[in-house]
Amino acid sequence: MTTVSAYSLRELAQQLDLELIGDPAAIVTGIATLEKAIPGQLSFFHNPLYHSQLLTTHASAVILSREYAAVCPVACLVATNPYLAYAKASILFSPVPPERAGSHASAQVHATTRIANTAILEANVVVGVNTFIGENVRVGANSVIGSGCYLADDTKLYPNVTFYDDVKIGKRGIVHSGSVIGSDGFGFAFDGTRYHKIAQLGGVTLGDDVEIGAGTSIDRGALDDTVVEDGVKIDNQVQIAHNVRVGANTVVCGCSAIAGSSTIGKNCIIAGGVGVINHVTICDGVTVTAMSLVNQSITKPGVYSSGTGLSESASWKKNIVRFRQLDELWKRLLRLEKSK
Amino acid sequence: MTTVSAYSLRELAQQLDLELIGDPAAIVTGIATLEKAIPGQLSFFHNPLYHSQLLTTHASAVILSREYAAVCPVACLVATNPYLAYAKASILFSPVPPERAGSHASAQVHATTRIANTAILEANVVVGVNTFIGENVRVGANSVIGSGCYLADDTKLYPNVTFYDDVKIGKRGIVHSGSVIGSDGFGFAFDGTRYHKIAQLGGVTLGDDVEIGAGTSIDRGALDDTVVEDGVKIDNQVQIAHNVRVGANTVVCGCSAIAGSSTIGKNCIIAGGVGVINHVTICDGVTVTAMSLVNQSITKPGVYSSGTGLSESASWKKNIVRFRQLDELWKRLLRLEKSK
Amino acid sequence: MTTVSAYSLRELAQQLDLELIGDPAAIVTGIATLEKAIPGQLSFFHNPLYHSQLLTTHASAVILSREYAAVCPVACLVATNPYLAYAKASILFSPVPPERAGSHASAQVHATTRIANTAILEANVVVGVNTFIGENVRVGANSVIGSGCYLADDTKLYPNVTFYDDVKIGKRGIVHSGSVIGSDGFGFAFDGTRYHKIAQLGGVTLGDDVEIGAGTSIDRGALDDTVVEDGVKIDNQVQIAHNVRVGANTVVCGCSAIAGSSTIGKNCIIAGGVGVINHVTICDGVTVTAMSLVNQSITKPGVYSSGTGLSESASWKKNIVRFRQLDELWKRLLRLEKSK
Incomplete structure (x- = not known):
């Protein structure tokens, strides 16, 4: 935590591909809100609500759109999409973990598993049979990876993650702590008296650039795989049941649940606490508002809701x-x- | 994952107690849907919606009811309840873990704890004082079992499970990763200014044939135990509060929450995202539909709902x-x- | 679990500061409900619903208010607030873990981290760089603590807890298993085609006397910290998003979710399964009933609800x-x- 990232405004303008108005030699060592930034820090302005904070900020430089450059009291980094430029800048100021590549002595890896030289397995990681772990992958302490898994390059698992057998995750994936990928789908056959378990023989396939929040669970398929396509972002405490398919670049917010065999289209936004019943299909481009229940298929892009709103x-x-x-x-x- | 289960149709018919129509020497090595099955695979037909897929399947054999045997283009395994027969067949095709019985060298077990010879403790498992672990029990890597616990024969815990002290689970239990059994019930006494913790002195008792999904939590009782009866199936991300009782053969689907001291009857179906407030009783044979709130006791079997349905x-x-x-x-x- | 706490009624009366009516030399070794208590056990009476159980209890002594002392068939411990006195008594009967201070040989602690002599790190605990762990802190087996964290005196983490970097927790904190504190907030910038991650550069600050339930997640802030003030009690499976602030002595029940940048006042009660959308403010002294959606700010103390109630x-x-x-x-x- 003693690492400090320091950039001149010239470097920032180059790396973020933004026009600089101000002293290119000035140095910034952090990023903060307009209100809290101190000299030596970068800030950003994208929401007109904070206009007065722009006028009085103590930041050394502000990312903003051209129309506000004239009123900005400090150096400007001019962006077409300031929020996007802030996102890219934030990555530059992320702390860099100090550890070197390699497996911690306490990691338990089966002899058949191949691990790239640049990968890092932290303490007490356990990896099963015939799994592949790619370049620059990092697996956090006390995580467990099953057999037959595939972790593509540049994927990061935080501590205490569990992958069951037969889970594949694409490049640049991020999986937060407490998440469980590949647990059994909830499938039983009733004989009139009691339930008989249906073995869940499929796996889970996660695409490239997928992020999975903390405490989220994604069940393996009954026969085919459960599928999360490229660019999907899933928040904390989400439940994805067996044989669900989530389309590319869809966002699923915290505490939502998608029941078995349902399909969510591409570019959807599933707000927090939403439920989707089983065997329904949601087309591309649908937004579902918070805590709504999707109890039927949606065939037309748009915004959908249920519930009553709050009252005394x-x-x-x-x-x-x-x-x-x-x-x-x-x-x-x-x-x-x-x-x- | 290189293990392949291969069965002749004769063997399958015998093991599943089904009538075979077709070549008893034909071999199947897997199970798949009617649409995706290839020669050498078994499939099943139980939902009339897929009738056209039955007519064109490439499976080598299909489990179905007698009335469809005539139109099936391949060998048939005739079942009274094809879905139940599929469940039993699926178990035959489950991969068998290769490891032998015994504790991994990294497992930490207190000297007072008794572990059956046929039990398996995977890497980094930690077990407390005076716990009993029965025959053929398997505890997944990085799981932690407290003191005074009892794991009956043939129970399986996946990796990263936590049992607090005084948790009992019956025979053939399955507990998925990330689940926490025996955490403190949420009990406080308010003194007018702040909350004082009430020590949760009860335990948790889970019956035989109970399955607990990933990321589910079951709190210990305040004084008496929280109880989950035989044959109950609980899905992922479910919350069972202190002193709840869930009746035998009840199903609780994903993300549901049962608040403190409530009782669910036998043979109920609690769909996904349901909430049950504290101190209510639900009688036997009740179904509650997805994301409903049970804010009063239910004394008559039937189907219950709340919410508004989805709109634009x-x-x-x-x-x-x-x-x-x-x-x-x-x-x-x-x-x-x-x-x- | 063989530890038995035994107290004479004289000792109990002194320690709980209650008036005793009955034999001061009588010994109690446990606490139970009026209905289930056996001789040698303490019980309590605070809910008039159980009046008939008071009259027939087999407990050796009962905590109750003065007005019921005359009808109590056994010794009485007279309390102004019997439920609060029961809470304090329950702590006296909590089992005391037998282990001594120190780190288990398998714990992995970075050389820069300072750990008080009286702290206990159980098996397989992993601690990062420049973290501080105070007096009498206990970290449960297989938990992972990041870098730059601060665990104040007398705080207890149960097994399989994850703290990311830069998480601070005050004195007497309790964090249950499966919880994840400091995971990335769910922040992305959309470029018209796909989402770009916003690095989450803030941390998490939890006050004194905070309890966090099992499987709960609290995200780190985007730039500033996510804050949970003193005396807050959070139940299982709760999701607290980035930059939320929860006011002192507020209670958040199971499965609730507070979306990003929202503020909950002091002395609120957020019942189970409640959702709070992002960027809203709830004033002090608000109660929200189970499974309600707070989709707007609340500026007046009171009780609020949404939903329809249950029907057939x-x-x-x-x-x-x-x-x-x-x-x-x-x-x-x-x-x-x-x-x-």
């Missing part, structure tokens, strides 16, 4: 009584209309 | 305004009726 | 059709009123 409980209690009488209410209204 | 957000926004006026709307309707 | 599915299905027509229904009612 006293009035809410009266209204939910009326909700249970809605059909009756409607019919009585129809009678009134007819009787006129 | 534009119309939904108008309707939730009206929801907040429902009681007023009802009263105005009554006035209209009276004024006629 | 058959009638519910009719009513949700009408819910989608609510705005139309309302307009037709207005027309009727006008036409009178």
Whole structure:
């Protein structure tokens, strides 16, 4: 944590491909909000709500769009999309872990598993049979990787991650702690008295540039694989059931759950706490708002919701009584209309 | 993962107790859907929606009910309940882990703990004081088992499972990765200013044939045990609070939460994302649909729901305004009726 | 688990600062409910629902308020707040872990990290660079603590906990298994085609007397810290997103989720399964009932709810059709009123 990244504004402008207005030799060593930035730090401005903070910032330089350059009191890095430029700048200021490549002495790796020279297995990592771990992969301490897995180059698993057997993840993947990939799908056959387990014989395939949040679970398929396509971003505490397919560049926010064999299209946004029942299909370009239940397929791009919105409980209690009488209410209204 | 299970159709018919129509010497080495199966694979047909796939399947044999045997283009295994027969067949094709019994050298087991000879403790497993681990139990890598626990015969814990002290699990249990059994119930006493912890002195008792999904938590009881009866199947990311009782052969789907001291009957189906408030009782034979809130006891078997169903957000926004006026709307309707 | 805590009633009365009515030399060795207590056990009475159990209890002594002392058939410990006195008594009967201070031989600690002499690191714990671990801290087996962390005195982490870098927790903290503190906030910038990760450069600051349940995740801030103030109690499977602030002595029940940059006031009760959308503020003293969605800021203390309440599915299905027509229904009612 003693590592400090220092860049001149000239270097930043070059690396981020932005126009610089100001002293190219000035040095910044960190990034902060407009309000909290101190001299020597970079900031960014993309939300008009914070306009007054731009005018009084103590940052040494601000990433912003051209129209605000004139009012900025300090050096400017001019960007077409300042938020995107901030994202790229933030990566430059990420701390770099100090450890060198190689496996910690306590890591347990089966003899049949191939691990690239540049990969890092931290302490107490356990890896099964016939798994492949690519270049610059890092597996966090106390993580367990099963057999027949494939971790492509530049993928990072944080500590305490579990991959069951037959899990594949593409390049530049990120998997946060506590996540479980490849656990058994929830499949049983009922004999009239009790449930018999259906062995879950498929695996999980995650594409390139996939990020999986903390405490998220993705079940293996019953026969075919559960699939998460390239560029999908999944937040914390999400549940992806067996044989789900999540389309490319879709975002699934925290605590959402996708039930078995459902398909989410590409470029969708599934907000937090959303449920999707099993065997439905959501087309490309759909947004579902927070805590909605998708209980049918969606065939038209757009924004979808369920729920009632928040009320004070006293009035809410009266209204939910009326909700249970809605059909009756409607019919009585129809009678009134007819009787006129 | 190089293990291949190969069975002649004669063997399958015998082991599954099914009638064979076709060449008893034909060999199958895997199981797949009707659509994806290739020669040498077994498939199954139980959902009339896939009838056309049955007619064109490349599987070597299909499990089906008698009425479809005539139209099946390949060998048939005739079953009264084809889905149940598929479940049993799937187990035959499960990969068999290669490791032998015994504890990995890195496992840390207290001297007072008894472990059956046929049990397997994988790498970095830690076990506390006075715990008992039965025959053919397998504890996955990096799992931690507390003191005073009991793991009955043939139970399997996947990697990174945590059992606190005083957790008992019956025979043939399955616990998936990331699950935590026996964590403290959420109990506090408020003194008017701040909360004082109530020590959670009970344990957790799980019956025989219980399966617990990935990332699920089951809290220990405050004084008595939290209890999950025989044959209960719990999916991923479920929360079972202290002193809950879940009745035999009940299914709890992903992301559901049962609050403290509530009782779920036998043979219930709690769908995904359901919440059950504290201190309620649900009788036997109840189904609760996805993302419903059970905010009162249920005394009659049947199907129960809450929520509004999905709408496009534009119309939904108008309707939730009206929801907040429902009681007023009802009263105005009554006035209209009276004024006629 | 063979440890038995034994107290005379005199000792209990002194330690809990309660008035004793009964034999001060009588010994109790455990605590149980009125119904289940056997001679030699302590019980408590605070809920009038259990009045008949008080009259027939076999406990050796009961904690209760003065008004019930006359009807209590056994010794009494008289308390102003019997539930609070029970909480304090329960701590006295908690099992005491037998292990001594120090790090297990298998723990991996970076040379720069300082660990108090009285702290305990259990088996396979991994600790990063420049972390500080205070007096009487206990870190459970297979937990991983990152770099730059600070664990204040008397804090306890159960097994399989993960702290990323830059996580601070105050005194007397409790963190249950499977929890992940400091994982990346869910921040991306969209370039019109795909998402670019925003490095999450803040940390997490947890106050004194904070308890975090099993399987809960708290993300690090984007630039500033995510903050949980003193005395906050968070249950299992809760998701706290980046840059959230949770005010002192607030309770967040199981499976709730607070989205990014939202602020919860002090002394709030967030019931189970609640969602709070991003960038909202909830004032002090708010209660939100189970499975409600807070989709706007709350500026007035009180109780808030959303949802419809539970119905039998058959009638519910009719009513949700009408819910989608609510705005139309309302307009037709207005027309009727006008036409009178």
